[in-house]
Amino acid sequence: MSPAILDNPLREGLEQTRASDPCVMVIFGASGDLTSRKLVPALYELAEANLLPANFAVVGVSRTKLSDEEFRTRVTPDGVESHTNWHNLVKGFSYLAGGYDQPETYQELKTRLEELDESLGTGGNRLFYLAVPPEAFSVISDQLGAAGLSEPGKPNAWVRLIVEKPFGHDLDSARKLNRELQRVFEEGQIYRIDHYLGKETVQNILTLRFANGIFEPLWNRRYIDNVQITAAESLGVGERAGYYNQSGALRDMLQNHLMQILALVAMECPISNDADDIRDEKGKVCRALRHYTPLEVDDNAVRGQYGPGFIEGQKVPGFFEEPKIPADSRTETYAAARIFVDNWRWHDVPFFLRTGKRLARKMTEVALTFKKVPHRIFDNGSGELEPNVLLLRIDPDEGISLRFGTKMPGLTTQIRWVNMDFQYGTSFARPSPLAYERLIHDCLVGDPTLFTRADSIEACWAAFDPILARWSDPASGAVPSYEAGSSGPREAETWMEDQGRYWRKL
Secondary structure: OOOOEEOOOOOOOOOOEEOOOOEEEEEEOOOOHHHHHHHHHHHHHHHHOOOOOOOEEEEEEEOOOOOHHHHHHHHOOOOOOOOHHHHHHHOOEEEEEOOOOOHHHHHHHHHHHHHHHHHHOOOOOEEEEEOOOHHHHHHHHHHHHHOOOOOOOOOOOOEEEEEOOOOOOOHHHHHHHHHHHHOOOOHHHEEEOOHHHHOHHHHHHHHHHHOOOOOHHHOOOOOEEEEEEEEEOOOOOHHHHHHHHHHHHHHHHHHHHHHHHHHHHHOOOOOOOOHHHHHHHHHHHHHOEOOOOHHHHHHHEEEEEEEEEEEOOEEEOOHHHOOOOOOOOOOOOEEEEEEOEOOOOOOOOOEEEEEEOOEOOOEEEEEEEEOOOOOOOOOOOOOOOOOOEEEEEEEOOOEEEEEEEEEOOOOOOOEEEEEEEEEHHHHHOOOOOOHHHHHHHHHHOOOOOOOEOHHHHHHHHHHHHHHHHHHHOHHHOOOOEEEEOEOOOHHHHHHHHOOOOOOOOO
16 A cells, blocks of 8 residues: 555544555564553554554564463453454554564564565565663664664665653763664664654644744744743652652653753754754754753752642652652652753743642643833732743643733723633644654654654753762752642742742642
């Protein structure tokens, strides 16, 4: 089946786009939670929208021993058992049990793929998805190379590799992983996935900026006072406690998810909508990040650990009451940093990044606060006019809001602040694609726009390594605590107040 332009109204955001070439998707870690919770539901939605080719198959690979039928049952999304599209899709699912470090696993996989090429007509196209712990990335990559699976086996075929985060735990490990993957795969074959970039409102940042003439002239240091990027969670570490204690909030969220959003907010206009042009501009932002000395970290970053408290009226345990958390852990569950992009557009404009577990509510947003008017002629009663704010709501209630002052009805000039709102749900009345749905489809059709390149990964780690080093040093002091259900540690509030600013309310 050759690529075709499809007009299917089922999935907003994937309309008028092409289905992928015939291919086999190989999922390493197929028995894990990510496969059943995210990857297979995304494939089902693509099938519903007719964006998968008829010649499509999935081979699950994992150490767990399962039959093909057991694998199919395990990954079946709720409520789709009777759907025709699901039956058509799942009949192409098969399973292979084997160790990731065992060459015979890959020889058996190679035979399976060749059989599918012959029986299903998948044309030698392969998508390998590494839904496995980071320590297995290089092992699997090397074994794929040794088995001859990293290169197309047929003319005009393609081979691509999706790598889940975390991509390294510091600069040295990220560089090492890049070298190890690139000795087997070319950079153009490697798709480093960050599900935040699959969110509709995150993608809309570029459209808002570069498809509208009214915003871009104001999008700079002359008019913007600061930018706040927040990703708050009400959940605790829960079952991820073991992983989280090794990672922490900064590695888990700031260095990757929030930095990807920052790059979209701060980048220059690319010369085209081409993937390389967009990623070039994002890379320039990452290279322009200011690097702190260890002592400067104390003035530019704040951390915390949640204690017991209440979330939606329910008592919840503190970080040290979670299973697998040692009593002497210094791992932060809250991280905030003041980031500077040292270039002409953003000179001395602070970007405040904030994330945390067990905060007051779940919320992800970008808030651009504009500078106050230079000369005040109106009095709103308090003697101070608040600044305008452009708010990009990523989760929940996806949309955009512009805050501005207007005169209240009456015989006096009294000002009230109001919002001009746009909401995806009410404006389009259609669901946005799942983040993984968009990203898997982009990889299948060979569009790397929403995937992170090696140079950007390393540039971001270079900026955050000094913070990690300082926080790991006992001389940096005790980690502040905050009550679950609050907005974070009091130290983060005073840190902002000392700069004459305040955090947006959660």
